[in-house]
Amino acid sequence: MSPVRKASALLLAAALPLALAGCGGASGGGAAGGGTTVSVFAAASLKAPFTQLAEQFEADNPGTTVTLSFAGSSDLATQISQGAPADVFASADTKNMAKLGDAGLVEGSPRAFATNVLTIVVPPANPASIGSFADLANPGVKTVICAAQVPCGAAAKTLEQGTGTTLQPVSEESSVTDVLGKVVSGEADAGLVYVTDAKAAGDKVREIRFPEAAEAVNTYPIAAVRTSKNKDAAAAFIAAVTGSEGQQVLRGAGFGTP
Amino acid sequence: MTFTLDAVLAARRFEVSLSLEPGETVAVLGPNGAGKSTLLSVIAGLVRPDSGRAEVDGRVLFELGAGMHTWTAPHRRGTALLAQDPLLFPHLSVLENVAFGPRSAGVPRKEARDRARHWLAEVDAGELAGRRPGELSGGQAQRVAAARALAVDPDVLLLDEPLSALDIHAAPLLRRLLKRVLAGRRAVIVTHDVLDAYMLADRVIVLEEGRITEDGPTRDVLRRPRSRFAAGLAGLNLVPGTVTAGGLRSGDGLDFAGQHDDPLAPGQAGVAAFPPSAVSVFLDEAHGSPRNSFRVTVTDLEPHGDQIRVRAGELSADVTPAASADLGLAPGLEVYFVVKAAAVSIYPA
Amino acid sequence: MGRPRGNAYSGIPRWVVAVAAVGALLVLLPLAAMVARVNWPQFIPLVTSESSLTALGLSLRTATASTALCVLFGVPLALVLARGDFPGQRLLRAFVLLPLVLPPVVGGLALLYAFGRQGLLGRSLEIAGLQIAFSTTAVVLAQTFVALPFLVVSLEGALRSAGSRYEAVAATLGARPTTVLRRVTLPLVLPGLASGAVLSFARCLGEFGATLTFAGSLQGVTRTLPLEIYLQREADADAAVALSLLLVVVAVVVVGLSYRGPAPAGTGSRPARSAGGQGTA
Structure with a gap:
């Protein structure tokens, strides 16, 4: 098994350097254009309220850009554990958050922000x-x-x-x-x-x-990702979601308060 | 009871009228693109003319034109086609190939096979029955294809240059075989070889640019060609006569030494064939090796490509213009035509 | 890379071989990576679980039925496209081949609007007592929809390269069109038909998007192996990987054993000649 993996890694490195470089560039996050970028991986059901929250957050924090990535929670958890460049993870269930926590990829303890x-x-x-x-x-x-x-x-x-x-x-x-x-x-x-x-x-x-x-x-937890390079901005975004303004937007979308 | 055809196909500038008596074989000669294959396709029903009518023994094959839409599908026409390429079905054995036609006509399997064996024997291919088409030589395949076409007992047998894909060894054998099986059979044979016409057909038509330019008994057309194409073809010297041990004696009593391509018995009817280019012209009788030396009187001189064709009665020779001038050739002059025995082919007539 | 076999000149530039190797890697590398991820100690229990076997069985059954439908409808379609001459022929070909380029989800939606309960035909079918929604029939329909072009393309190519000269000869020998089709045309293009059927079967096995959109997902009824993989991926990545490998193996076995690739031009349909074989009339 491991020789196969080693061989695949070698081949990957040899055959697809451009693709890898592309990935590496994206994970750098941050400093593009002098501003800060927060990459938020959120459960698909959060699309409407999080899109609204991200706009509000950008308006409140000039120079900060929020990039949103919506998918099924387990997909997102898998992507993050495979090294995807996420700063914040908002899951639709505690199970997938726990999966990341077990892998040591969660910064601090997750906070429930919606039901x-x-x-x-x-x-x-x-x-x-x-x-x-x-x-x-x-x-x-x-x-x-x-x-x-x-x-x-x-x-x-x-x-x-x-x-x-x-x-x-x-x-x-x-x-x-x-x-x-x-x-x-x-x-x-x-x-x-x-x-x-x-x-x-x-x-x-x-x-x-x-x-x-x-x-x-169903309880929705949110947490910063341990490998994040923008921990301050990630913490700020989480604060916005769990704060009164964020809770109001979530309730407007039909979510309950934990 | 006859076969008649009138067909117009505007897109191919094809306009032909033709009729055949029972048992009559017609050879179709003509340059490439003249519409020879179109003629066969129209008869077989593979190409639909714009207008016209065809009938065989009272059955209408098609009647097309203003308000007329009678059309008999190819499989109901009774016009088997033997093409240049044998086109044996590669997935069927030789026997099944030949039995294909009878089987398609609803003949029970066993009887169809018996019929197939009969026709394979007719074309001297009985021992090939169990083979696959891929295992046959070109000549064998074409013989089997002939048996397959004959096995449906067609009202009109269509042959599209059946010998042209064969090598020089296989062609004479098949030609002889076709002569045997075409005897008394109504057939249309497209060919570019005047020898085929001479040996296989009762009648010749010449097709040029989609129209018939000559039509008549084979010998008449080849002896007194009116179209340029037939004239070009007729250049081949063909001398009918009686086979002798070393060659052929013509009706005029001339002895031709030649090559017997086929086993021939002295006394049977035959024909000696040789091209004008193989004939040399001398003012005096040559002494020595060539045995074919004939005293003839020049009847005509005409340009033939970059050569001069010297005609002397039914024989002709090609000489260069320079040689013609040296010899002072002119109609009425007595000369000797000399041809090597190796250039003369003797066929059964 | 293997030692070259045979002595015939191949004429492939080295750089073409190099690029071909990269292309092959592009396909093989992800598969190798997946194999590397397989949890081998658990492999057998994972692929022999009840839900896995049910999904595999359903996949094999539906793919077989769909392939049969592809042959039933694809053979006439290919014949009409290859031999016919009618206005709109090119348009018909374009539409028949459309599922090749359509995202499967789009195919699923289209099927939904045609055969769904609220669809064009669905209502009439429901009145006739036929319920397609959420049934195995829906899976077969979806698979047939996406796989039909593979059969049509393969067979039309085979028909075109075989040409119609054998058919013309057969007709002049007195064979009715149906007899020509049965005894000449189909036997001649049998390799092409077989290749097309195998490709269709493989495509049916892999069908996912149209099924998910159109048929739903219920164990033993509509949840084929790809849908089972998609679902397992949510809960148990090991199971998903194991099932993926199973699907790959089944596909490789089916395609590898029976797909011979397109026949070289000019062979297969013409008799070999030992002497004087020359051009076509």
Whole structure:
């Protein structure tokens, strides 16, 4: 194994020097143009509020640029552990943050800055007449949820156990976006997504709130990355997110307060 | 009961009218691009003319033109095609190749194979039945292709330069074979070899720029060519007669020594063929080696390329202009035509 | 690099070989890197887990069915494109080949709008009692959609290089068009058809985007091996890597064993001649 890796490393170094140089350049971060750059890796569900927060942060801190990278939390965690140049990591679950913490890549202890709960979304006409969480298990209802391997699916599983309802989903997607897409397109009768996703989807879906949702609350942690070269700016951005202004923006997007 | 064809194909400037009696074989001669292959394709149904009509034994092959759209698909025409390239199906054995036509006509497998064996025997290829086309020589493949075409018993057999891809050893054998199988069969044979026309066809048509410029019995066309193309072809000296031990004796009693390409028996009908370029012209009878020396009277002189063609009755010779001047050649002059035996080929007629 | 085999002049400049080596590395290096990441002690349990085997089985079954559909529809399409002569032929070819360049997600969306519950045909199909959404049928449709061009391209090329002269001869021998197709055309292009089918099968095995968008992801129904890898990657990187290797091995075995590559020009469809073989008429 290790000879193979050594050989691959050698070949990589020999064949793709330009690509490597490109990566190295980006990880330098910081000093381009005299200003400071903060690279924020954030869970996909944070796209709207974090984009707004980043603009506000840049306005409050002249000379500082925020670059945002949105993806699934586990993707981001994998990228950071592979050496991607992140200064701040905002995860949609504690598990992926813990993964990075175990690898010694988290600076200090992560701070919870938002919560999210599941909600039911149905097509605007609500063809399967869904009114409660238990209705999702009705025969003939095409329900789409996240697979248990991803955070939104784990939350769904918790709800199933808590309510004693067994869902027979027609599909277990790898991301909330895919669940939402199936409902928006009318393929599915109902889907379980985060309230923030339902809010972002606007009137393309109808949201059916259900009280049991409070039994599975997802907590979003944020932390600076140990390998960051802009620790001060990273700390400032985290402060902005956890501060009152940041919390207001997050609540506006449908997130709860931890 | 005849075969008739009238076809116009504007894009290829092709306009031909032709008819064949049962059992008649027509040779089509003509320069490259004259429309010889188009003629065969039109008959076979592989090319659709703009207008015209064709009929074989009362069956309409096509009738096209204003308001007429009768069209018989190639597979219902009964016009088998033997091309320059044998085009044997490479994935089928020789036997299956020959049985292909009968099988396609719905003949049961065993009977189709029997028929295929019969035709393979006819073309002296019975022992090749089990081989794959890839294992055959060019001459063998073309013989098998001939058997395949004959096995469907076509109403009109179409041959597109069937000998031109063969080497000089294989061609005479196949030519003789075709002469045998074409006897009494209605066929159209496209060729560039006047010998094919002479040996295989009852009639010759010359096609130039998509039109028939000559049409008549083979000997008439070749002896009294009216078109320039036929005249060029007719240059080959062809002397019919009786085969002798060392060559051929012409009807006029002249003895030609020559090469027997085929096993010939003295007494049978044959033809001696030699090109004018092989004929030398002398004022006096030559003494010595060449045995073919004939006293002839010059009937005509004409330019032929950068040579002068000297005609003397049915024979002709090519000489350089300088030699012609030295000899003082003129119509009416008596000269000797001398040709080496090695340049004279004797064929069965 | 191996010792050159045979004595024939190859005429490849050294620099071409050098660039080719870099190109090969570009493909092999990531694969080698992946192999290096495999958790070998856990490899067998990971690839033989219930979900893995279910996904592999589903992938093999759907890819087989899709390849059959590709042959069913691709052979007529290739014939029409190679032999036909009609207005819009080039346009038809462009559209048939479109899935080659479309991002798979776009293909998935297009399929959704055609066969989905709210789609063009989906509603009629649903009335007829056919439900495609979230079914294995949807997976097969998605795979067929993306893999069909591979079969059509291979076969059309084979048909064109075989030419139509054998078919013309067969017709003059009295064979009906269907007989010509069955006994002459298809046997002649069989190697091309086989190559096309293998490429299609391989493409079906790897299909991901259109399936994810169009069919969903449910174990044993729509979650093929690529979707299983995508999901496992979220939870268990070792499992994802092990399954990826499994997929690579299956693809290499299938393609390596049966794909012979395009036939050299001018061979395969013409009989070899020992003497005097010369040009075409």
